[in-house]
Amino acid sequence: MSFEPLGLSADLLRAVADEGYTEPTPVQERAIPPILQGRDVLAAAQTGTGKTAAFTLPILQRLTPYANSSFSPARHPVRTLVLTPTRELAMQVQESVEAYGRHLPLRSTVVYGGVPIEPQIKALRDGVEILVATPGRLLDHVQQRTVNLGQVEILVLDEADRMLDMGFIPDVTRIVQLLTTRQQTLMFSATISDEVKRLADVFLKRPDVIQISPQGSAAESVRQIVYPVDRDAKRELLAHLIRKHDLQQVLVFTRTKIAASRLASQLDRDGIAAVGIHSDRTQPERTRALDDFKNGRIRVLVATDVAARGLDIEALPHVVNYELPTHPQDYIHRIGRTGRAGATGDAISLVCIDEVELLRAIQRMLKHAIPWQVEEGFEPDRNAEARPISGYRPDQHTPRVHPGARHVRRVRQGRTARVAH
Numbered sequence: 001m002s003f004e005p006l007g008l009s010a011d012l013l014r015a016v017a018d019e020g021y022t023e024p025t026p027v028q029e030r031a032i033p034p035i036l037q038g039r040d041v042l043a044a045a046q047t048g049t050g051k052t053a054a055f056t057l058p059i060l061q062r063l064t065p066y067a068n069s070s071f072s073p074a075r076h077p078v079r080t081l082v083l084t085p086t087r088e089l090a091m092q093v094q095e096s097v098e099a100y101g102r103h104l105p106l107r108s109t110v111v112y113g114g115v116p117i118e119p120q121i122k123a124l125r126d127g128v129e130i131l132v133a134t135p136g137r138l139l140d141h142v143q144q145r146t147v148n149l150g151q152v153e154i155l156v157l158d159e160a161d162r163m164l165d166m167g168f169i170p171d172v173t174r175i176v177q178l179l180t181t182r183q184q185t186l187m188f189s190a191t192i193s194d195e196v197k198r199l200a201d202v203f204l205k206r207p208d209v210i211q212i213s214p215q216g217s218a219a220e221s222v223r224q225i226v227y228p229v230d231r232d233a234k235r236e237l238l239a240h241l242i243r244k245h246d247l248q249q250v251l252v253f254t255r256t257k258i259a260a261s262r263l264a265s266q267l268d269r270d271g272i273a274a275v276g277i278h279s280d281r282t283q284p285e286r287t288r289a290l291d292d293f294k295n296g297r298i299r300v301l302v303a304t305d306v307a308a309r310g311l312d313i314e315a316l317p318h319v320v321n322y323e324l325p326t327h328p329q330d331y332i333h334r335i336g337r338t339g340r341a342g343a344t345g346d347a348i349s350l351v352c353i354d355e356v357e358l359l360r361a362i363q364r365m366l367k368h369a370i371p372w373q374v375e376e377g378f379e380p381d382r383n384a385e386a387r388p389i390s391g392y393r394p395d396q397h398t399p400r401v402h403p404g405a406r407h408v409r410r411v412r413q414g415r416t417a418r419v420a421h
């Protein structure tokens with residue numbers, strides 16, 4: 001199917017063609033028509049499915065009657081607000097808005113924490129039709145009266161499941177209460193859990209529900225494999241696999257920031273160019289690391305789940321679970337970084353005895369076993385004993401709060417700082 005039957009305007013079809021897209025992805029095919037009709041939509045679609053264009057394209061079309069080239073800020077009130085959990089995702093969404101809207105005189109900007117607020121204030125003062133924001137920084141602007149949300153018609157909640165995990169819902173609720181002129185709400189989430197459903201009941205009106213892949217399923221274009229290995233041999237095995245298979249552009253996941261930093265510097269010392277990316281790094285540091293990775297100057301990017309959300313890396317060939325996630329759905333998020341847009345990818349998991357329960361939980365969710373292979377020279381010790389994993393309780397397969405969220409909440413309640421990952 002081509003884009004033409006979806007009902008998009010010539011300007012938008014031209015922008016889509018500029019991007020080189022020839023046919024809509026499933027989520028685009030299903031979401032664009034109801035959004036164009038002004039309906040609320042709840043869509044289960046993970047990063048990599050083309051979900052950003054699925055909401056951005058029809059929103060641009062709905063805002064087209066407001067498009068104008070006036071210099072007067074009053075002619076450019078905020079009409080659409082997109083809330084995202086992370087600054088990377090916010091940046092990426094706004095880049096898409098700019099790209100798809102390049103033939104339309106509509107303005108957009110992005111606001112997120114961790115960077116000076118003044119340039120954002122200036123951009124907001126000039127007027128924008130589309131504002132992409134993380135919740136904390138947006139509330140700062142609300143408090144300082146540097147943004148007016150009094151004419152917002154369309155609200156998008158992107159990666160709603162992650163907003164829940166990160167404890168952002170109270171902030172989101174405060175923001176939604178300010179949107180008195182809201183007519184349409186769109187919610188995107190990697191998976192539709194009961195919590196996401198409850199949220200949708202509060203924020204959406206009779207939404208069209210779009211489920212792209214059955215819940216808990218992984219992209220079929222991803223080859224998954226497990227290497228059983230001893231806890232202390234993981235780094236050596238990772239370096240060995242990278243060299244043996246000449247892996248380039250490898251995204252490696254750890255559970256903690258400390259593990260990410262430590263692994264990145266150890267790999268670097270081993271002669272494999274690597275960098276750790278996590279929420280303690282400044283925005284310029286993260287942007288530079290990502291650029292180096294995309295350009296091939298860095299071979300391995302080591303990330304935590306929180307930091308990896310929203311990283312826009314296309315058609316990533318290899319994802320490695322250096323440590324399995326304690327939340328089985330994070331496994332789906334992680335491997336969703338590979339095998340994108342028709343390309344195949346590898347998802348390699350290095351699993352030690354401590355993680356057997358985590359692997360079981362993941363396989364239960366996938367409803368199939370992941371093939372495994374023992375690498376010669378890395379055979380695990382049969383007599384090894386499992387040690388508990390901090391932050392994981394085996395009786396609780398889907399912890400309601402992401403381990404990182406507790407810290408975020410504490411800091412935020414203390415009003416000492418705003419943390420937007």
Ligand code: AMP
Nearest residue numbers: 021023024025047048049050051052053
């Ligand atoms: P997203 O799920 O929004 O993060 O998009 C994942 C990637 O797919 C982005 O890099 C897009 O540029 C790309 N993409 C989006 N729509 C299409 C399409 N119709 N055809 C090919 N690639 C696309």
